[in-house]
Amino acid sequence: MSRVRLVLAILAIAVIATAGVLAARTLLGEHAADTAAASQTAPANTNGRIPDDRLVEIETGHRLIAPAADAFAQLKQAAHDAGHDLSVNSAYRDLAEQAKMIDLYGLLEDGGRAAPLGESEHGDGTSVDLTLNTEALMWMREHAPTFGFFETISGEPWHWTWQAG
Ligand SMILES: [Zn+2]
Incomplete structure (x- = not known):
């Protein structure tokens, strides 16, 4: 493998890995947002936080x-x-x-x-x-x-x- 090809291969692997991490973060982020929205409406969490x-x-x-x-x-x-x-x-x-x-x-x-x-x-x-x-x-x-x-x-x-x- 030539030096240039080796560098390109390493770059390609880095790009794929980065994309994977970003995709995982997006999924986790969306899940966290869902959980936060659910807790705002859950009656169990209203003690001391009853709306005026x-x-x-x-x-x-x-x-x-x-x-x-x-x-x-x-x-x-x-x-x-x-x-x-x-x-x-x-x-x-x-x-x-x-x-x-x-x-x-x-x-x-x-x-x-x-x-x-x-x-x-x-x-x-x-x-x-x-x-x-x-x-x-x-x-x-x-x-x-x-x-x-x-x-x-x-x-x-x-x-x-x-x-x-
Ligand atoms: Zn009392």
Whole structure:
């Protein structure tokens, strides 16, 4: 084989190899884009990332997803009629707010009070933390389930979560 032919053969091999790598990269790139698009619509990933248009204000600065907000409005009215005014300390929390809670109160697994990022019921827009005196707490335990609200965390009598019937 002449020197020129040898060089040409090496060049040809290099071109074929480069084309193969580029083709593989294109396929991988397209697959990665599909995966990213799928994760944006997956309900499992919405904790702490609920779009504003799905949230309704229940008190200044506190929001729940629409069906939970409707149920809470009815619960609050019924409580009011029975002589108990429910005041909200916390409701929906986005990921940034949950990160702040972790900083302030520590993670549950470390003996703190905050759920891990993306796992708090507050990130689902279905939980409220309420200020309740003893009478109001007793009223809630008797009547809140009628409105779909349940005490879901033992040792946190202020924390009530709406569960779709
Ligand atoms: Zn809570």
